[in-house]
């Protein structure tokens with residue numbers, strides 16, 4: 001590990017980093033910061049949760065001139081929540097330098113953003129649609145941009161985003177520095193990237209596997225109709241501090257969150273059809289531990305950094321290996337450990353193998369816990385809770401009652417009753433989860449050596465298929481920043497629904 005002082009970072013930024021608790025540079029920071037400060041173009045690839053935000057954030061802050069009231073850097077992110085999160089991290093890094101940072105994203109009052117843009121921010125973090133909207137309204141001028149960052153670069157260069165990115169690029173000087181970061185970088189996408197970069201330095205932090213070592217990875221083979229019971233038993237046994245459950249479609253997410261609530265879990269859903277205010281409030285509650293389980297589409301798969309996420313459950317196996325890498329990467333961040341369980345129906349086993357080939361890591365099969373095992377897990381939790389209550393010793397108001405009870409009842413009975421009342425016992429309240437059609441059958445995994453993310457011919461088709469339909473989406477959205485009503489709740493978010501009907505990948509505005 002290298003100290004930030006060895007990387008020629010100014011005293012003011014070093015102070016900010018120290019305040020943030022950053023003692024030493026992570027490998028991707030060590031590998032990219034000097035190149036970035038030299039003005040080089042960079043493609044930076046490193047595992048999830050290893051500090052890519054600061055890898056571009058530190059040089060951006062170092063280079064910004066806080067006295068020059070023009071936009072000097074533009075960061076584009078695939079989702080609104082990620083744009084907000086990155087702008088917050090940049091704000092912290094740039095605090096001592098007093099750099100002005102603004103996030104612009106869809107779902108927030110545009111006139112408020114226009115007013116904020118008049119305060120002359122120097123760094124803009126935004127989602128593609130809303131950035132374009134501001135360009136068209138001439139409320140965002142990019143002619144002085146020196147550095148452009150695509151966070152989650154492979155996602156941003158996917159078919160659903162590429163047209164927006166190209167249009168934004170036309171508005172940024174060609175004499176710019178371009179920085180691309182992601183945990184995944186499939187070879188075809190890297191080739192697209194290289195077409196608009198100048199002699200990029202490719203910094204890839206070597207690791208045996210694409211996923212983080214300290215995430216234990218399991219899969220559970222289960223029939224579609226069994227999945228919910230397996231999930232609730234796993235939750236009872238694992239007792240996660242915070243968990244994210246990923247579902248394939250928005251309807252799935254709504255139904256799962258509802259069903260979990262019915263069965264007594266504190267869960268909320270997040271997906272692209274919710275209002276932005278609702279999305280942000282759900283995320284805030286999750287960060288503040290007011291809800292324990294976040295049920296999400298892939299809208300929450302990339303970049304989100306929420307400490308305390310100990311478990312990720314893929315209720316539906318993701319269609320893309322990259323999506324798997326990012327989803328499970330919401331746990332096991334910054335050196336912490338995590339656990340991920342992927343549900344797979346027998347027909348979908350081919351997808352599991354493709355994921356394993358890409359990540360170069362085998363998932364361990366997990367036997368679904370029995371109802372008894374789940375109960376034992378909950379009882380153990382009740383014992384812990386009871387012990388904690390005794391240790392806290394705020395019981396004086398109850399001691400007299402306890403002593404009275406002990407004169408008429410057996411002590412063991414009383415403790416057993418207290419434990420029973422604290423235990424979440426099996427609950428068979430009726431719930432409704434509509435069965436998802438399995439992903440189209442994939443028997444073989446014909447991927448070549450992906451070298452950490454490259455893709456074989458066969459697999460490449462996925463992106464190709466998306467591209468065909470994504471054009472229409474761009475056309476509908478361009479100009480107004482509004483999107484047409486495509487809110488079929490069963491649509492897979494950010495991709496296609498099934499083999500028969502291709503759905504456009506949807507970008508954030």
Ligand SMILES: Nc1ncnc2c1ncn2[C@@H]1O[C@H](COP(=O)(O)OP(=O)(O)OP(=O)(O)O)[C@@H](O)[C@H]1O
Pocket residue numbers: 021022023024025026029046047048049050051052053054182183302303304305329333334
């Ligand atoms: N040098 C550092 N020292 C300590 N903590 C750090 C350092 N750099 C980053 N972090 C912390 O590590 C966590 C993960 O960082 P970050 O979100 O940038 O990861 P990432 O590589 O972008 O992951 P993803 O691929 O999921 O987007 C954050 O909480 C961040 O504050």
Ligand SMILES: [Mg+2]
Pocket residue numbers: 052053151303
């Ligand atoms: Mg990131």
